[in-house]
Amino acid sequence: MMRDFDLVVIGAGPAGISGAITAANEGLSVLLLDEQPRAGGQIYRNVERTNQSRSEILGSDYTKGLGLVQSLNRADIEHIHGANVWQIENQNTVYYSVNGTASVCRAKCILLATGAIERPMPVPGWTLPGVMTAGAAQILLKQSGIVCENAVIAGSGPLLYLVAAQMVRAGTPPLALLETQTKTDFLASMRYVTGALRGASYLVKGLSLLAEIRKARVPRYVGVTDIAIDGHDKVEGISFNDGRKKHTIPCGTALLHHGVVPNTQAARSVGVKHQWNDQQHCFVPEVDLWGHTASDGIYVAGDGAGIGGANVAALTGELAALDIARTLGALSESERDKKAAPITQKRNRELAARPFIDRAYPPYANALAPEDSTIICRCEEVTAGDIRQYAKLGCIGPNQTKAFGRSGMGPCQGRYCGLAVTEILAAENQISPDQTGYYRIRPPIKPVTLGELVGLELTEEKESAE
DSSP: OOEEEEEEEEOOSHHHHHHHHHHHHTTOOEEEEOSSSSSSTTTTTTGGGOOHHHHHHHOHHHHTHHHHHHTTOOTTEEEETTEEEEEEETTTEEEEEETTEEEEEEEEEEEEOOOEEEOOOOOTTTTSTTEEEHHHHHHHHHHHOOOOOSEEEEEOSHHHHHHHHHHHHTTOOOSEEEEOOOHHHHHHHGGGHHHHHHTHHHHHHHHHHHHHHHHTTOOEEESOEEEEEEOSSSOOEEEEEOSSSEEEEEOSEEEEEOOEEEOOHHHHHTTOOEEEETTTTEEEEOOOTTSBOSSTTEEEOGGGGSOOOHHHHHHHHHHHHHHHHHHTTSSOHHHHHHHHHHHHHHHHHHHTTHHHHHHHSOOOHHHHSOOTTSEEETTTTEEHHHHHHHHHTTOOSHHHHHHHHOTTOSTTTTTTTHHHHHHHHHHHHTOOHHHHOOOOOOSOSSOOOHHHHHHHHHHHHHHHHO
């Protein structure tokens, strides 16, 4: 049966939860769809079921999400777990499946709170068994209490410090921490130091994590280059250059990370315009201060609209919901602005340190321009050299690479190779990433079976007959 709601929220991380709660507080009917079995998103994954010892390992930034997740337990919000949204049609109709059964609903407004994904770090050997992202290591810890052993962490960004510190607390410290940012990056970031001081809590947190890592005597190498994962059938070590000489550290697990980027698949599927962010080396959707896009009734909040972190995500979810309430007549413009003012101030304060962080911890340059032999599209085993050869043959955009060599046509639908393909083509063709573009995303944006489609059609036919 087709059901109607004032607002459908897609994603139950900080932005989605906050948006749903704020909208419900203003009297809107809300449906919250999330593909995970429990609310919280990646940052607060499984927080309701985490025991005391695991909470101590993961830290207070994780456990504070418990209150947010628990606040979702209310009768005026319908929350469907395990819901895979696979199509958004006409900017108001959402198709999703739960346990093999497809359903459809209609919304006056849609809030996309799909969060971020880790930027893949294609280096030689990154497809070997035993290579994971740092975020995947966190998922294991949050979901199952499993800590990676015999591991080296490599890449750039504050998440490296958090994961390393959590491993230290768990009694299984990493063998080493390899950081790709340089002294030049740090010096360049000082132009944003005023904003960093406004967001001093983030600096204090980072220094505290580094203190834990130093106390555990985890070796740190900064400004490393030429990272390569060694091994044949599995990870056997990691090689790198620290600016003085080449090193090889034997290990059984390599945890890679050099930033997170907005998950834009759903937004792109409904025609939301995106633009290239030079600092973060990724595409971000074009939204106004309320998260509203040029597509009528479509809003984007949280890291899916630009990386800001969990606190910012929650605040942007609230702001989007307030504007949705104004759009639907539940609030006047003056009422919206009055409620939004303190939220906006908090968001601006939280974002103050972001330019400093982004400049101090840029993505790993060698992974943005990988060696020819490095695989870019894991699904179809397309290398960086293949992409460069396509450019020489006249390929100017990612969509054309599908015809040249199937990159972006695998199960991930380009989620993990898309940005790399764009950057490689842009460099080879000497044009901007905006001119190069991205894959054209079409439904279904998540896997759906023929049985689910047939079942949905039969249900619609039955309802029409009745």
